[in-house]
Amino acid sequence: MALIAFCMLIFSIDYNIVYVALPEIGREVGFSAQSLQWVVSAYSVGLGGALLFGGRAVDRLGARNMLILALALFAVSSLAGGLATSPGLLIGARVVQGLGGALLFPATLSLINTQFEEGPTRNKAYAVWGTAGASGSIIGSMAGGVLTNYLGWASVFYVNIPLCLLAMVATYSVISSDAKAADSRKFDIPGALVATGASTLLVYGLIAGPENGWTSAKTIGALAVGLALGIAFFVIEAKTKDPLAPPRLFSYRSLVTAILIIFVFQGAINTLHYIFFIDLQTVMGYSPLQAGLAFLPMSALAMFGSGKVLPFVVQRWGVRWALFGGLIGVGISMIVLAFSMTESSSFYPLIPAVLLWGLFAGTLYPAMFMAAGSDAAPDEQGVASALTQTSAQIGGAMGMAALIAVATSGLDLGEGATNPVGDVLDGLQTSALVGGIAAIAGAFLAFRIKSQKASAGQDGAGADSTPATEDAKVPVG
Template sequence: MRRPAAALALLAFAQLIISLDYNIVYVALPEIGSTLGFSAQTLQWVVSAYAVAFGGFLLLGGRAVDLFGPRQMFVLGLAVYAVSSLAGGLATAPLPLVAARAAQGLGGALLFPATLTLVSTGFAEGRRRNRAFAVWGTAGGSGMILGSLLGGVLTDAFGWTAVFFVNVPLAGAAALLALPLIPRRTARRTVRRFDVAGALTSTAATALLVFTLVQAPESGWTAPPVLAAAAVGVLLLVAFAFIEARSADPLLPLRMLRGRELGTGVLVTFLYMGTFGTLLYFLTVYFQTVHGYDALHTGLAFLVPMAAIVAGSQLGGRLATTRGTRTAMIVSLVVGGAGTLILGVSLSTDGTYLTLLPGLVILGLGQGAGYTLMFGAATAATPADQQGVASAVASTAQQIGGAVGLAVLVAIAGASTNGLTGPALRAATTEGLRTAVFVAAAGIALTALVARGFSPARRRHTPTA
């Protein structure tokens, strides 16, 4: 990096855009639905279109990073974000808005592996790289919560279009700043082919499987479209594995998945997002359904956990430098799991926000540290020319893990609320949320056991005089 501090700030800012864009539309959904004429069944696709496109195109985006360079894909991803956000804000009907959200997901699928690759390869291993991941993780972890706050403020002040228009100057400015701050990677003499068959099958398979996971809770797991998407997605996934095993230059070399760090990292990322990644949703339901918070107050309620996530991200980076990534990852999961248990105990229909603070703070510390560490740990042993694909694999696990975890825990939380109203509904909702949070805590404990699969820190030998 020509100017490391400025480049790191830019990479963190890009990660912040990705995190913000994922959930900034949540609090604006009621206004979007009433203004554009969405039905109750189709409104979820304002969120789901982004998730399906993001998850479906990640491997393609990661391979493009390796072939064409992370700088080029970084700029292209931001440009796609800016244009699609402008299109979303100008939409006057449901279909154009859903298409714009899908295009935003494509931009994220290009931008995320490019950003992670630049962090992994642009800073020297050890303290500098750990610090870079701490800053990058702070932006990503806090951005998911900041999206709820910013979405509430913008929607309340300017209307739903503001949650789209705000991305246009942010992404455009970041794309322009990348040109002087991020160096162009030196071209390699080896010419590598683009695996078209692998790209098509992997993109379609992942998109269909993510579609299945986000649509099934709404339509039912036995609905014909859901079953058809699942069946075709599995068949295409098998076809992808068959193609990659026989390709001279595969999109995803299957031997990469047998590596200790990436294999463990994929499973840790999957479980992390299936547990930690769902808690924001359940807290939102608790604040709004049980205690009647509006969009603005819900966003403000997340300020404390956001501060804890920022602090946890910095502590995680320092602990990784002194004790190694494996130890730091396990400690972060143990702390986050303890905070989740405390939070579950604190949920009640008549409790105050103050009773939640101990659990929110401890949970945020562990969650922030874990988010900072898991992607770097997953890609640590990957060669530089395969960092894009490795980053995409880890992020695909992130997307699918979040979808699976949310589907399972939502079913657990809502099992006893059917047909209830008034105080009975509030009490049943609280009990269901508490059960889901306890199940998430058990999943976090399992994640800590899986994290033991990472390689222990290498001992440093001090040369004698």
Template sequence: MPSTMPQAPRRRRPGAILALLAFAQLIISIDYNIVYVALPEIGSGLGFSAQHLQWVISAYAVAFGGFLLLGGRASDLLGPRRMFAVGLVLYAVSSLLGGLAESAAVLVAARAAQGVGGAFLFPATLTLVSTKFAEGRERNRAFAVWGTAGGSGMILGSLLGGVLTEAFGWESVFLVNVPLAGTAALLAFVSIAPDASRADGRSMDVAGALTSTIGITAVVFALVQGPESGWLSPAVLATALAGAALFAVFVVIERRSADPLLPLRLFTNRNLSVGTAVTFLYMGTFGTLLYFLTVYFQGVHGYDALTTGLAFLVPMAAIAVGSQTAGRLATRHGIRPVLVTALTVGGLGAVIVAATMATGASYVALIPGLVVLGVGQGAGYTLMFGAATLGVAAEERGIASGVASTSQQVGGAVGLALLVAVANAGLDGLGGRALRAATTDGLRTAMVIAAAGIAATALVALGLRKPGVKPNTEQVTEGEAQAGDRPAVHV
């Protein structure tokens, strides 16, 4: 006679979940940088003009930044597992489209679609990390693994891009994502428990979604196009003003909405407010350094794509060490002191790298600075997103993650635009040895300014909630419920 006893749900292995989330973060990070070293071949292969080639990069950044809030809220309303899978499927399909593209317009459209996929995938991944693992040691370890994948993936993308482009052509930097993202999407339904049904009557704030998505997209467009077209060009000015106006309308809508896309009360959580500011400043400083190092290796020392990728192996290893160390130290000492220390170490590394940059310097001379910089960068990346979501209710961590990651994208665009202008000042009309010397001087200046910005970021991070103070929330995460207790927040 068959048993009528209800069957207990099969427990998912946390190690398998964490491995999948780290793998997804690795895909995002690799995809962000993998096309950089392939740009010359893409330009010649598809007939891009020098003016329009930047949109292979910018289309991704604009779409990613513009859709992040929508992606975060969709994760809250529709479930993070669903949006995790949707984002990965978008990545796979758009990567296939990019790899098969035979015109510049199709490739730019594919990059924009990849950005939309990332905007749904990134907040869902952050939400799953913060809800599937209990606060404290378990979650710190999860963020350490996730951060290692993200930080290392940014540099691994440069290496992989060089290898694939040289061996198989530029198309391979897109096609490699198809099996990776497709496999991860399938594994999501095996490794991650189904999303809980939501019967609370919440609905999507359509007006808020439209104004925020279009407004942020317009602002990010202006930021990435400004250095190319000029900050006072009619197109850039009109787009920036339209974006600012739409964002103002968005704030009014959110104040009046009964079920807003972005509940403004979330910003009364000091950790979210401070964490968002830290993320903005981090990407405006640390997030730009990969670009300047690439220019230094290729423009000053003449490295090819593969050699440039190999040059990033040292900082990649240092980032991995920093990420893993940060998780253990945060469990013991709290997030705030470890994050501040990490930022301080990273700023010191940026100063050391700047001091050792020279037209005749060897790669070996850069290694000490790259190691110190990588350790601080990896540790900071691991901790800043975890700090931003502390004290946020479980059902709102998707939109909180969207806020933090939107500040990440905008901060990176602002920082890169400002620091590129500093680095490129005085280069017009130069050539040969004089150009190399002036380029090195500009890069050093940009690195020093970035170091000053990192120091300011460390000061902002001091505003995180003090250790031992519980956030204002009564929510229990899935991991905390399984653990059977409510550990106090240790920031």
């Protein structure tokens, strides 16, 4: 469990550490103001595009093998990123880091679902996994500011190398070989290629839309081809003998519900990040390091939500209520943030929203993957988690694009603007309100998961013989 948590920590740090370094990267490497966002977005394109392929590779080739490969990709691409001297090289390195994440993420979840006994033991493992992810956001924000300030932007890439090497050595010694468990059936190459192309183009189109324009040929072409490939993928999967994503997975109610909920959640949470950092730096005038430190209370509460609140709620009331309460709380935190933002430089009015945000997001995030894997067989865990995280990437890109459009609608920030800071603030408040209402509405999806209330002494599976309708089969009493 320590190794799985450490790997999840690496994944989370790598995702968060570059934010504070972005201004220096832009100056030193030669990014324009319009292209700098691709330092972040390139990772999302690589991750979102390859997740489904990575999840099935974990199922077929073994979680241990794919975890080692993922760590190797992280290490090599981090070295390349630190040495990059042009935007193209750095963007390429970030795409490869995303590919590493597409293997590492489903590998950690597969190990949890196959190495830990169902029930309280597995619930605790999910809690530790979620806590590691939340702590990575703390360490990433702090380390990014400190490393950039004292050692330069390249250090945020180099720091991954010793961490990955240590994790690779530990993987060899702690996890037994996949030789006996690995699935040797034919790998669905056509399905993998089409799924990767569809996910990559959809994520790319949604990320590039605000920059290129939603009516531009690039945006429309990427989204149209991505959608066509997505339809083609389902046709291929229905006909192939060994599909990448077996169609039966979409009959698992808990998995489908988790996919829908994380789609809504990630759109809300990505927008929260955007609103929070823009408000701190553009409206309130904080430095990047100050903004990173302001992120700490949220991350600390997220760790508490994952480590303490989630196991209690799941054991007492089940996964369904963890999902419902978590998404309701995220929505409320967005609405509270909307009414808390002012042109003042004081951070104190934002604290209630930040604490609610961290607590409920930290509780909700592991619960979604707990629900996603509850119905799947051991050889389906990788692809189940990959489907869920792919939905997160697409939902995050789509939700943030839509809500940023709300935030910037009608703004005039040119030389003739009378109050540009106030205009930005008005847009952020409107975006937060819309996102909060959408999150609260999406919370009711949780009731698609049938509640299970097992009596004392009952095993979790006995209450309902239909796997797709159980609430993660949690024994009570």
